[in-house]
Amino acid sequence: MFSQLPEFLVNPNPDIYRSSNYVVLDFECTNLEHGSPLNKDNRLVLTAWRDRNGQHYNWKGELDQSELVAACNASDFIVSHNAKFELQWLERCGYDIGSRPVYCTLVAEWVLCGNIRKPLNLDDVLERYGLGHKDPIVSRLIKSGVCPSDIPRSMLLRYGLTDVRLTERLFDRQMGLMHGTRLLPVVYTRCITIPPLADIEKQGLHLDAARVELEYDRTVAAYAEVMEQLEGISEGINPQSPTQLAQLIYGRLGFEEKCDNKGVPIRNKPTKQFPKGLPKTDEATLLSLGAKTDEQRRFIELKKEQGKLSAALNKNLSMFIGACREHDGMIYAELNHGRTVTHRLSSAGRRTYYKMFDDYKGCQFQNLPRQYKPLFSPRHEGWLFGEADGSQLEFRVAGHLGNDDVIRQEVRDGYDVHTFTQEVISRAGKAISRTDAKAHTFKPLYGGTSGTRAEKAYYAAFKDKYNALTTTQDDWCFEVGATKKLETEWGMRFYFPEAEFSRDGWLNCKTNVYNIPVQSFATADIIPIGLTYFWHRTRDAELMLVNTVHDSIEAEFPPHERELFELTAVEALTHDVYSYLDRVYNVQFSVPLGVGMVIGRHWGELEQNEEEIKINVETPYG
DNA sequence: ATACGGTGCGCC
DNA sequence: AAATGGCGCACCGTAT
Secondary structure: OOOOOOHHHHOOOHHHHHOOOEEEEEEEEOOHHHHOOOOOOOOEEEEEEEEOOEEEEEOOOOOOOHHHHHHHHOOOEEEEOOHHHHHHHHHHOOOOOOOOOEEEHHHHHHHHHOOOOOOOOHHHHHHHHOOOOOOHHHHHHHHOOOOHHHOOHHHHHHHHHHHHHHHHHHHHHHHHHHOOOOOHHHHHHHHHOHHHHHHHHHHOEEEOHHHHHHHHHHHHHHHHHHHHHHHHHHOOOOOOOHHHHHHHHHHHOOOOOOEOOOOOEOEOOOOOOOOOOOEOOOHHHHHHOOOOOHHHHHHHHHHHHHHHHHHHHHHHHHHHHHHHHHOOOEEOEEEEOOOOOOOOOEEEEOOEEEOOOOEEEOOOOOOOOHHHHHHEOOOOOOOEEEEEEEOOHHHHHHHHHOOOHHHHHHHHHOOOHHHHHHHHHHHOOOOOOHHHHHHHHOOHHHOOOOOOHHHHHHHHHHHHHOHHHHHHHHHHHHHHHHHOEEEOOOOOEEEOOOOOEOOOOOEOOHHHHHHHHHHHHHHHHHHHHHHHHHHHHOOOOOOEEEEEOOOEEEEEEOHHHHHHHHHHHHHHHHHHHHHHHHHHHOOOOOOOEEEEEEEEOEOOEOOOOOOOEEEEEOOOOO
16 A cells, blocks of 8 residues: 655665765756746756766756756765755656655755754855855856856856866765764755655645635734724824834833833833833733733733734735635745754745735745634645644653653553643642643743742652653753763754853753754654655655644545555654664664544544544554 | 844744 | 743834
């Protein structure tokens, strides 16, 4: 039932990058949307590559690249800087992007930098390595908007071949730098994710036009209503202007600013109008001000509503309605490596022109409001939308990294962690609902300590209950304090050059040290590994992967592939992960992983009489 | 006019 | 002197 996995996932082995049989690539293309291969109006201008037989090039465009594709098919892996881009072009050339691994010098550089942000574009990286630079004249032409198709061929060819040569030297230098480290397996993990990402970006997400129209109308009406009522109190101020809002709230409406324990107001950074700091006007602050008069209460309520409706309209609904009316309900986004310090993926919207706004709009795919998930539906009539997420993923990863038997036992027992939070906080004197307690459950996992007396009692109880984890995290802090860096169990390295212990024993970057390894292993390794196996295991199916949001993957499929989705999600997000971590990282993952699945006609919506599927899978190590 | 930093807010 | 982490986008105000 599953598609056949390629050898590099059946027997994943980063040593493949030591083979001398590889192809280094660099392509030049027309420059709409920065040359995106997903833009059908772009075409390839020049392909340049280097393999065991020397250097080659071709001016013939994406439909006539059989020589290039043959060179790729004869290689063990493909090298390029920002390989997602070249893979998307190669697919248009007829190459099977899942057939062999890539080595992306951009992604490898990201891994070498760990959590330190540095520019990852080829020129800057070459500069740091002292490897020279790309041809500055052609670089400047392209950067200033000249289409490569208008650049003289002799100049462009020299530029392309130079890029190939320099990329190969960079690859060589990176391999040298990784010698004696355990970073190459991390690079392997990042790189096997690139073909699935290249594919997902191509698909986009599909909106249900009827639902979007309804929600849009409802929200526009609600927004008009709120604005009219606000007008009665705020007399013409712009409620989205922090400065105008600050004047109103702390002026005529008579609110008192929140102060720290020395009586100094807690403010944002100074502006021209507010040289002593701009008073805060975000929702959390407004709710904490303690409205006393009827007018104050009414204003806070209305402003809260206005903020939400305005964000919903501007960030999502107006664009959704444009997509439904002008683009068949489709919206598109990128999924990028190289942005985050924890090595999670990040998403960025692909800005698209809408006639009805005479403007470009885009939205990323990882912060869509949950309430709007049901606005999305499969693009094909009768198909299903499925979401699979890693149950309590970061908590379980913390349990493994912290070697914490209490977490292991609670996961196996299906223990309700939030009820524990509720009970401890309530017992400490402040009755609280389970829902409200949820916000506190994992705060101490990331080093959170401040709060009310009852909340602090819970944080202490957490550290006590999971003392093995706490000890591990404190050990990380000691290592960071002593060496300014942390090498994790799976080989990834994080750097904290500013780390200092204060006299009272507080490490200045403690919360980062507590958080980064957990978040990284869970959402930069485990989920991408699962996503990759899922993609390869379903390649022969009609099913398409359409998104991934940190601990989840989303897909559209016909009803007869429902079982395929369910079985593959469990296989890929549990068994495949255990096996990959063991073989590539020599990590025997020791807490059961779980998968939760919601399948229906819309994203996040179950069919009637159906429930979310939840499955835990025991580790192979008992 | 355009660029940029700050703020606010959505997600995990 | 600070005490949960990580992002990207729309909007505002300010600088150029």
